[in-house]
Amino acid sequence: MNDSQHDYIGSVNTGKDLSTEIYMFKIDRLSKIADVFFSDFNSLFILDSKIKLYHADKISNDRFAILPVYINEKAKSLDKVYELYSYFYQNIIPNTVVIGVGGGSLLDLVGFTTKTVSGNIPLLFVPTTLSSMLSPFIRGRFLINFDRKKDFLSVRGSPSITVLDPSFIRTQDAYSLTQDCLLALSTGLTCEASFYHFVENTLSMGITNWSDDLLKELLIQNLWLRIKSRKDIFVGEKIAEVIQTASNLMIRYSKALGLGIIIESNIAVNYGFLDESIYKRIKKVITSILKLEKLPIDIQSLYQILNYSDEITNSSTFKIPILIKFGQTIEIPISAESIIETVKHLFFEGLHS
Template sequence: MIFFVDENTANYCLPVAISGLGDNFLVVDIKAGEEYKNLETTQNLWDILLSNEIDRNAILINLGGGTVSDIGGFVASTYKRGIRFINVPTTLMSQIDASIGGKTGINYGGIKNIIGTIKEPEAIFVFPNFILTQDLRELTSGFSEMIKHALLKGGSLWKRTKEITDFNINKIKSLIGENIAVKFDFVSKDLYDKNIRHALNFGHTVGHAIESCRLTKGQKLLHGEAVAIGMVIESVIAVRRGILKRKVLQEIRDYIALFFDLPKIDNLDDIIGNMKNDKKNRNGKIRFTLLEDIGHYVLDVEVKVHEIYDAIAEYNLSYKSL
């Protein structure tokens, strides 16, 4: 049994995870942070598995946030053509999203998650109390995906999510189970991401591009922070197309702004260039999941480059009044 951990999960979570396990396991440290979710780290991990003579019957446990499960899942699914792995997510983001659904991967050539596999873990064990030691900025980043789930699902989930107006950890923990169910529902209908799972891309077409561009420039924005901006800009696109009411955009933006900075977006050429390389594109067209209302969305909408420029320009005007 091999545990992949990072410096924080080694400290806060590993003692809990290994209690009662004896000493027949190997612990491998991965450097914490998105900037290490790359090929070099992957090669180091392959080397460590090889030098420890890890065979195909081994089981790998990814004890960490989305960075550890993305890279750990990728290493497990490629090493000796695939060994079994279990995810034990330790951040809010990974408990409700990243650990579920089998998407593994690394960043490459300045593009987020562009190299990877789809391989489901053998099991996912969620201990909500692990998130108690997360720092507030990381926790808030994970909350962005909760907002996304609530916007896609609508109804009572949106209503109860909106009741959270500050970081009440108990209220957040009480919604973890339902958020897992939302993600799992999409994934179980469409593991290979051919149709309905595309709904989960809401906020991510723009969000990933902003995140990648910031990463390349060393101005790190967390995944959830970029997705929060992406959800607002993609809702502006929907309003400009006439499919979403402006007052719903206002409701979404006002709620997101309670938790996230909505900074001015510059370098539009880079961001749109990055979007053109998005894995979600088909035949070179940039496609979005757009909201028609809270709880209602349309998949795979082709959006023209000039519409994206115009929407970001509109977002940049309105950010000042927030």
């Protein structure tokens, strides 16, 4: 392989005995991925069904088995896992590599299935949305929803190789693309002030003005900050998980993360850790992205989810990274009551209060 044609970003340790090799280059045809990295393997492609609609030019099915899968957060379930088990049973032979092409939900589905079928099947992942290029492939776990509970089941694992091709996101709609930047915003809030300001400035430019070089810088900076920080959870993530479960997985993750950042930052102000002027600046940026007047959350459902978590963990508190200032957090236990009171305030007063 010629590294001048295929930019090698690095090898990332994602857990004990786990790592993923990361490359970045433009993919003309998906079949080339197999030729470059696994030329001696039988290749099995699992694609988000939208790839065939928006990137038909990249698909060549003359030599490889390709399975299009309809996938979203709600479809990231055991039912889909069982469907893939059946497909794997019929199509996997010795020396098979599974190549997943899609967003974060597809990575979880394919990764969970591959790992629980056999720990020896290599997985190559090509993320196709901005959110899936920003973090999920380095967390060291594949997560599946169960009984409408967000990420209830998990198995350790990472793709053997991840290939980033920013050209995929050029077909992503502007609204969801802008929302996906909230993952990078969370990285900046948690890890480094200068990166937060970089993301904030990038958003103010408007996505039509994002160059390929800017996208590459955004992806690489975000990746290395998340790797360097070694944090288990970032600002907004804990509440985002609760919000998605309370919505029966109807709220998109990026939107739930934005709401989670606002709620957790408001809690930080209430506890006296964060200056209110910083909170208002963060909230202004996020509300301009989400374009919401009120929280789209059912308070009763949220209350039930928090109480359910209490029963499972036998604890009435949640460890949340509380923002102190841009790029600096402290992890402290927050009571379920504090979370509910904050949500009630934002729900009844509105996000622009």
